[in-house]
Amino acid sequence: MNNDMLIRVTRYYRALNRLRTIGLEKVFAHNLADAAGVSAAVVRKDFSQLEIHGQKRGGYEITDLIERIGSILGKGDEQHVIVVGCGRIGKALMHYSGFESDGIRIVAGFDNDPLVYSDPSQPIPVYPMSRLEEVIGALKVDVAIITVPESAATDTYSDLLAAGITGVMNFSPVTLKPVRTRDGIMPVVHNINIGLELEQIFYELKFPKE
Amino acid sequence: MNNDMLIRVTRYYRALNRLRTIGLEKVFAHNLADAAGVSAAVVRKDFSQLEIHGQKRGGYEITDLIERIGSILGKGDEQHVIVVGCGRIGKALMHYSGFESDGIRIVAGFDNDPLVYSDPSQPIPVYPMSRLEEVIGALKVDVAIITVPESAATDTYSDLLAAGITGVMNFSPVTLKPVRTRDGIMPVVHNINIGLELEQIFYELKFPKE
Numbered sequence: 001m002n003n004d005m006l007i008r009v010t011r012y013y014r015a016l017n018r019l020r021t022i023g024l025e026k027v028f029a030h031n032l033a034d035a036a037g038v039s040a041a042v043v044r045k046d047f048s049q050l051e052i053h054g055q056k057r058g059g060y061e062i063t064d065l066i067e068r069i070g071s072i073l074g075k076g077d078e079q080h081v082i083v084v085g086c087g088r089i090g091k092a093l094m095h096y097s098g099f100e101s102d103g104i105r106i107v108a109g110f111d112n113d114p115l116v117y118s119d120p121s122q123p124i125p126v127y128p129m130s131r132l133e134e135v136i137g138a139l140k141v142d143v144a145i146i147t148v149p150e151s152a153a154t155d156t157y158s159d160l161l162a163a164g165i166t167g168v169m170n171f172s173p174v175t176l177k178p179v180r181t182r183d184g185i186m187p188v189v190h191n192i193n194i195g196l197e198l199e200q201i202f203y204e205l206k207f208p209k210e
Numbered sequence: 211m212n213n214d215m216l217i218r219v220t221r222y223y224r225a226l227n228r229l230r231t232i233g234l235e236k237v238f239a240h241n242l243a244d245a246a247g248v249s250a251a252v253v254r255k256d257f258s259q260l261e262i263h264g265q266k267r268g269g270y271e272i273t274d275l276i277e278r279i280g281s282i283l284g285k286g287d288e289q290h291v292i293v294v295g296c297g298r299i300g301k302a303l304m305h306y307s308g309f310e311s312d313g314i315r316i317v318a319g320f321d322n323d324p325l326v327y328s329d330p331s332q333p334i335p336v337y338p339m340s341r342l343e344e345v346i347g348a349l350k351v352d353v354a355i356i357t358v359p360e361s362a363a364t365d366t367y368s369d370l371l372a373a374g375i376t377g378v379m380n381f382s383p384v385t386l387k388p389v390r391t392r393d394g395i396m397p398v399v400h401n402i403n404i405g406l407e408l409e410q411i412f413y414e415l416k417f418p419k420e
Contacts, residue, residue, distance in 0.1 A: 010409050074413060095298055
């Protein structure tokens, strides 16, 4: 499955879970197409590649589809994430409950500021950065969200890899690169650069593709 | 220029501005390669396609490069953005000053909650949603960041297009699609789905590409 197809299939999976929540039992290719922003023909092609077949004219059973696609995506247990850097963006993520319907839960935050990590009003436990390795080991977490300031991003990234993190979503404007660790592990890094996205939007408005 | 190249060139541009800020005058292909997460060969290929030539062994003059790439990217005046939905994520963006070095400024926020739009402690003016069209017209803004809850995303998107917005960065988990408006304008929409990104990281960790 290539990256574009993975994105689509993950979107189908999310849409299916939402449709089930509102009580639907059956779904048609064009419902999923709408949810994923593609055409119904693309949905049918993806399903045929995944060897998922609907009933003629009857659409697909949502429960079946969730199970099939879930096992393809390797779903199962709840997936745990930590947030490193509990400034405004980090705190917004810690308070956001929208991941839970996707089986993702933020289990801990980390910050250097004693006013932050000793504040009992946080929705989840926040630890000092010095306890990164200990807590990651104890909680057996693989994935971290980096929301530290730009100047701290590179060091934080090295510390996380050294502490056993293998997946990173980076919100700092520094582009972090996946570099094989001493243990031979190639981390998965997604850089989300909000300023860069905005610049691209301005560029595309200025020089339309069509 | 295709999308991948646009992303790289935008990264070069950002890196150049940062390097100039710290007092550098010259830059080499491998410096920009590091900053953009590509190889020096890719930087040289991009530059040759853009008809940018360095001095032999001397690297590139940073000021020259910024001017050349800036004009290719259509840079010039400051670019204005509004934030629609001033919850935690919206507020975090309004307080974030990291865009300013890229010439991007958030000029207004919008929210339905009187406690939010009448709060004088906001770093930028926040208006009620009912004033969307009026304020967008007065400020001549083209680009909006959507940070409303999932249930309000689709309606907000329609309202923004009706009010003349042509570029959207959407942080809600709903996938918004670019649909040609009545005025024949095709909006530019970037969907940033944090839950989806996390799911992809988990998937890539479970099923490595190599």
